[in-house]
Amino acid sequence: MPTISYRLPQVRQLATELPGPASRALAERRAAVIPAGVASTAPVYAADADGGVILDVDGNSLIDLGAGIAVTNVGASDPAVAEAIAKQAARFTHTCFMVTPYEEYIAVAEQLVALTPGDGPRRAVLFNSGAEAVENAVKIARHATGRNAVVAFDHAYHGRTNLTMALTAKSMPYKHGFGPFASEVYRMPMSYPFRDQAGLTGPEAAARAITAIEKQIGGDQVAAVIIEPIQGEGGFIEPAPGFLPAIAAWCRENGVVFIADEVQTGFGRTGRWFACEEEGVVPDLITLAKGIAGGMPLSAVVGRADLMDSVHAGGLGGTYGGNPVACAAALAAIGRIRELDLPGRAAELGARTKATLQELAAAVPAVGDVRGRGLMLAIEFVREDGTTPDADLTKAVAAACLKQGVLVLTCGTYGNVIRLLPPLVIGEDTLADGVAVLVDAIRAEAGVPA
Numbered sequence: 001m002p003t004i005s006y007r008l009p010q011v012r013q014l015a016t017e018l019p020g021p022a023s024r025a026l027a028e029r030r031a032a033v034i035p036a037g038v039a040s041t042a043p044v045y046a047a048d049a050d051g052g053v054i055l056d057v058d059g060n061s062l063i064d065l066g067a068g069i070a071v072t073n074v075g076a077s078d079p080a081v082a083e084a085i086a087k088q089a090a091r092f093t094h095t096c097f098m099v100t101p102y103e104e105y106i107a108v109a110e111q112l113v114a115l116t117p118g119d120g121p122r123r124a125v126l127f128n129s130g131a132e133a134v135e136n137a138v139k140i141a142r143h144a145t146g147r148n149a150v151v152a153f154d155h156a157y158h159g160r161t162n163l164t165m166a167l168t169a170k171s172m173p174y175k176h177g178f179g180p181f182a183s184e185v186y187r188m189p190m191s192y193p194f195r196d197q198a199g200l201t202g203p204e205a206a207a208r209a210i211t212a213i214e215k216q217i218g219g220d221q222v223a224a225v226i227i228e229p230i231q232g233e234g235g236f237i238e239p240a241p242g243f244l245p246a247i248a249a250w251c252r253e254n255g256v257v258f259i260a261d262e263v264q265t266g267f268g269r270t271g272r273w274f275a276c277e278e279e280g281v282v283p284d285l286i287t288l289a290k291g292i293a294g295g296m297p298l299s300a301v302v303g304r305a306d307l308m309d310s311v312h313a314g315g316l317g318g319t320y321g322g323n324p325v326a327c328a329a330a331l332a333a334i335g336r337i338r339e340l341d342l343p344g345r346a347a348e349l350g351a352r353t354k355a356t357l358q359e360l361a362a363a364v365p366a367v368g369d370v371r372g373r374g375l376m377l378a379i380e381f382v383r384e385d386g387t388t389p390d391a392d393l394t395k396a397v398a399a400a401c402l403k404q405g406v407l408v409l410t411c412g413t414y415g416n417v418i419r420l421l422p423p424l425v426i427g428e429d430t431l432a433d434g435v436a437v438l439v440d441a442i443r444a445e446a447g448v449p450a
């Protein structure tokens with residue numbers, strides 16, 4: 001692994017209780033002007049961030065196992081990204097690609113077309129957020145096929161806009177009270193090895209979903225199937241081997257656009273550039289965001305030229321889509337992912353971390369499942385019966401970690417999953433310390449001391 005140098009000390013160090021006085025003062029100002037609907041995982045306010053640490057406004061140095069939800073794969077202040085942003089901002093911050101286009105957009109599209117799986121002519125179009133990319137992938141699929149129905153899966157998360165709420169499986173907090181939702185969205189059973197009947201294979205789980213699609217909708221009515229190759233917010237659910245290839249093959253046979261939503265799994269996170277490469281699945285369209293631009297808001301739809309080019313001129317776009325500063329950041333971030341071999345780093349650090357967690361699972365019955373690939377790893381917590389989700393324990397573990405200066409995120413349909421998704425540039429020792437704190441917290445909260 002290439003060595004990485006950092007600007008901030010990569011250590012966990014608490015200067016005050018959490019949250020400290022400066023964070024508490026900001027929380028008070030926040031409560032006066034920001035609605036409660038915007039919630040934060042940790043009540044500590046960031047002052048600086050680099051590599052695998054976040055420094056808060058009270059001088060506490062926290063180990064970051066969340067990467068701002070899989071965004072800062074190259075770190076939150078990578079020098080090459082920061083320099084590219086500054087240089088581009090000094091030239092021009094915006095002209096609008098739909099008004100006066102610029103090279104940076106084209107260069108990002110070239111990179112994305114080259115990096116994502118698939119051969120044959122392909123295209124890329126840029127937007128601002130993951131939800132916007134998903135919306136546009138569905139628009140393109142509907143336009144290209146002339147069909148309406150869109151299939152999504154149990155436990156799916158695709159965003160918070162109206163269409164993407166409809167595609168998302170979880171009511172609270174994403175959808176509750178926000179309907180009516182977009183029509184012609186159908187939800188099908190996912191492959192969820194830990195919770196499926198024992199022994200159900202990937203192809204069998206795919207057949208279950210395909211039968212439901214054919215009976216409930218009709219294959220020739222379906223514009224697109226959208227799926228996260230490893231589900232994110234839904235619980236880092238990794239479908240059984242063979243599930244994704246079987247779904248993709250059915251789509252191909254039925255003229256259905258197969259959309260891989262790699263917003264969370266992309267850009268090295270899972271130990272490969274894109275998670276669908278694991279099983280050689282080639283999506284018709286792929287949605288990208290989060291890790292794409294070192295923290296700048298940028299997203300993309302990349303895929304088959306015949307589908308993308310079916311849309312009339314002016315049918316795709318947006319005022320800020322492919323903003324030049326965000327594009328400059330993306331080019332630098334992609335360069336760093338390549339230069340530092342961050343997919344390889346994620347694979348290596350992830351394998352080590354997963355082994356530690358699997359040892360823990362063998363000793364602690366409350367750890368029902370350890371899963372994921374690369375630095376996209378999850379622990380699912382259960383009660384004594386081995387299956388009932390234990391969201392309380394999950395919350396307690398996350399709180400205990402934070403108290404010790406380790407930031408971890410929870411997820412899952414049942415709120416019973418802790419997910420690890422650190423910046424891919426995190427130092428080995430920093431990661432090992434963060435994981436050790438997590439392991440101790442789990443043992444303590446589950447009542448199984450070492």
Ligand SMILES: *Cc1c(COP(=O)(O)O)cnc(C)c1O
Nearest residue numbers: 129130131157158159232263264
């Ligand atoms: C986060 C996420 C989205 C939505 O991205 P935003 O940038 O928050 O709109 C969509 N799909 C997946 C898989 C995600 O993880």
